[in-house]
Amino acid sequence: MxxxxxxxxxxxxxxxxxxxxxxxxxxxxxxxxxxxxxxxxxxxxxxxxxxxxxxxxxxxxxxxxxxxxxxxxxxxxxxxxxxxxxxxxxxxxxxxxxxxxxxxxxxxxxxxxxxxxxxxxxxxxxxxxxxxxxxxxxxxxxxxxxxxxxxxxxxxxxxxxxxxxxxxxxxxxxxxxxxxxxxxxxxxxxxxxxxxxxxxxxxxxxxxxxxxxxxxxxxxxxxxxxxxxxxxxxxxxxxxxxxxxxxxxxxxxxxxxxxGKYHLDGHRDCKFSCTPEQTEKNGGICPVCGKKLLVGVLSRVSNLADRQWGFMPPRAVPFKNAIPLEEIIADTLEVGAGSKKVQALYQKLTDQEPEFEILLDVPQEEIEKLGNPEIAAAVIRVREGSVRVEGGYDGVFGKIHIFDGSERDKIFRKPKQMGLF
Ligand SMILES: [Zn+2]
Ligand SMILES: [Zn+2]
The missing domain is CATH 3.20.20.140 (Metal-dependent hydrolases)
Known part of the structure; x- marks a missing residue:
């Protein structure tokens, strides 16, 4: 089981x-x-x-x-x-x-x-x-x-x-x-x-x-x-x-x-974030305020790393990246994760199947029936890992983009909404 x-x-x-x-x-x-x-x-x-x-x-x-x-x-x-x-x-x-x-x-x-x-x-x-x-x-x-x-x-x-x-x-x-x-x-x-x-x-x-x-x-x-x-x-x-x-x-x-909110290096108040390589180039200093940057997790891991990125040790337990269903719904509908619209749809979906079943296992056609085709498409995207994420830093959570603007139009805009056509 x-x-x-x-x-x-x-x-x-x-x-x-x-x-x-x-x-x-x-x-x-x-x-x-x-x-x-x-x-x-x-x-x-x-x-x-x-x-x-x-x-x-x-x-x-x-x-x-x-x-x-x-x-x-x-x-x-x-x-x-x-x-x-x-x-x-x-x-x-x-x-x-x-x-x-x-x-x-x-x-x-x-x-x-x-x-x-x-x-x-x-x-x-x-x-x-x-x-x-x-x-x-x-x-x-x-x-x-x-x-x-x-x-x-x-x-x-x-x-x-x-x-x-x-x-x-x-x-x-x-x-x-x-x-x-x-x-x-x-x-x-x-x-x-x-x-x-x-x-x-x-x-x-x-x-x-x-x-x-x-x-x-x-x-x-x-x-x-x-x-x-x-x-x-x-x-x-x-x-x-x-x-x-x-x-x-x-x-x-x-x-x-x-x-995660400590992935990159950066300063919350300066709205500045950067990768470990950039931090090294800047001598660990924030170019906005001139003080020491808060060193995030990516930098810290690379400091202690003794192997290349991508190495998988034998007998390692694999992993799957997931995005909470409420965030998927919010990004798909382009509204805040705490909004009534998101919570109503989340409730409707999870009244029928547990969230993890939907995120991990339920086939696309079934999710379409539980909710709607847009959410189903978004869940599949997340399963495939084809999403864009802006890194978090110094207490600021990163941001997820499942669909970018033009892509969203292509996938979601129904023919009747397409003006001249
Ligand atoms: Zn703790
Ligand atoms: Zn700063």
């Missing part, structure tokens, strides 16, 4: 997150999107942890469902913490995910973190002075089956490899605990192909999650597994991620990395 997993999201107790992020809504939206396993996010937060325990019951070992079985999606206990501390002469800021096999293990992890002074009430994604290697020790001591996985490893501000406050290798950050780090999350601004340029990551599994701060963003990145339904459990999901056998870890679903 194919199952899509989005293992990193946030709850309403994390900064800048929607109040709608409650278990019932998350489960309903996971079903609408076609996500089979969704991370709970934020399990270290006492109030959220209580809400989860009240709302969920164990359905498979280590996987939970809404009580009363009103939704299909399973929940897995996941959270994210922000480790901020000084190592060497640099302040390090690293976001790490924690996966827990059950509520009892989660409680022991919470106790371990609190014993080390972490204030878990402060936020769904709490800040703590605990070093990365100590975090692994605390988590592994609490439960050998719990795992630590660096989140969005390349983002400049909080990524393990981030340009501002990160490290140059997993070993540098996790020291003697590096042996427990078997996966990293590539984040929205990088995709596996970029990571394949770095040979030190060959043994590491590359996973992708939404890091959603609202319901609509669930599943914007995800992992696709082939799982024996009889064996479905927390342990089986961890085993499949760890083994990264493409027969079981089928592929990841990725944003176009250019669309």
């Amino acid at each position: 194919r199952i899509i997993a989005d293992l990193q999201i946030h709850s309403r107790y994390s900064r800048a997150c929607s109040q709608d992020l409650i278990p019932k809504n998350i489960a309903a939206w996971a079903d609408r999107k076609g996500i089979g396993i969704v991370g709970t996010g934020d399990f270290t937060h006492p109030k959220w942890n209580r809400e989860l325990q009240d709302a969920l019951e164990e359905a498979k070992p280590g996987l939970y469902r809404l009580r009363g079985k009103s939704a299909r999606a399973y929940f897995m206990l996941t959270g994210e913490v922000s480790n901020i501390y000084k190592q060497g002469d640099k302040v390090r800021r690293v976001h790490n995910m924690i996966f827990a096999p059950d509520f009892a293990a989660a409680d022991r992890i919470i106790a371990g973190l609190e014993k080390r002074g972490a204030n878990l009430k402060s936020d769904g994604r709490p800040i703590m002075g605990i070093h990365c290697d100590d975090l692994v020790k605390i988590v592994k001591q609490a439960d050998g089956r719990a795992e630590v996985i660096p989140a969005h490893a390349w983002t400049p501000h909080f990524g393990l490899f981030g340009s501002l406050s990160g490290f140059d290798s997993i070993q540098e950050a996790f020291l003697d605990q590096a042996k427990y780090i078997f996966a990293i999350e590539t984040g929205l601004s990088s995709d596996p192909k970029m990571n394949w340029q770095i040979s030190m990551l060959d043994s590491i599994s590359l996973i992708s999650n939404s890091d959603a701060h609202s319901l609509r963003k669930l599943g914007r990145e995800a992992n696709v597994f082939e799982v024996d339904p009889e064996k479905l459990s927390y342990d089986e999901i961890i085993r499949i991620i760890r083994n990264k056998d493409p027969k079981e870890f089928l592929f990841t679903i990725e944003f176009y990395p250019e669309e």
Whole structure:
């Protein structure tokens, strides 16, 4: 059975997150999107942890469902913490995910973190002075089956490899605990192909999650597994991620990395962005304001790369680029993604088929029947990868263009609308 997993999201107790992020809504939206396993996010937060325990019951070992079985999606206990501390002469800021096999293990992890002074009430994604290697020790001591996985490893501000406050290798950050780090999350601004340029990551599994701060963003990145339904459990999901056998870890679903908000180098306030080559030519300086550019993910990857672009390591898990259906609809109709028109059509389509089925599998003629021919054509374009993306930078999301102006006219303008003809 194919199952899509989005293992990193946030709850309403994390900064800048929607109040709608409650278990019932998350489960309903996971079903609408076609996500089979969704991370709970934020399990270290006492109030959220209580809400989860009240709302969920164990359905498979280590996987939970809404009580009363009103939704299909399973929940897995996941959270994210922000480790901020000084190592060497640099302040390090690293976001790490924690996966827990059950509520009892989660409680022991919470106790371990609190014993080390972490204030878990402060936020769904709490800040703590605990070093990365100590975090692994605390988590592994609490439960050998719990795992630590660096989140969005390349983002400049909080990524393990981030340009501002990160490290140059997993070993540098996790020291003697590096042996427990078997996966990293590539984040929205990088995709596996970029990571394949770095040979030190060959043994590491590359996973992708939404890091959603609202319901609509669930599943914007995800992992696709082939799982024996009889064996479905927390342990089986961890085993499949760890083994990264493409027969079981089928592929990841990725944003176009250019669309991520830290892909290129640049300055938001100066409305300036550039490629790593241009940055080098400019000596790392912004030509608008004369200050140092914010170095994005593409630059950072090429700094650490020891291989050519395009190299695919043996046993690598493949990936597919996807664009969220709402964005496809918005670009096709040339209206804002938050507009009523887009939301109505999104609702209509996903009432009939889950979003991921539409994005990945449903044939063009069927999508035409579910919605309309323009959306069907756009979905196929995205599947084929023939879209144009303007790179994001310094917190500004990239922009997607599925159809360019003249092309749009050719494809969409109906004969009767063509004036003289
Ligand atoms: Zn984070
Ligand atoms: Zn500038």
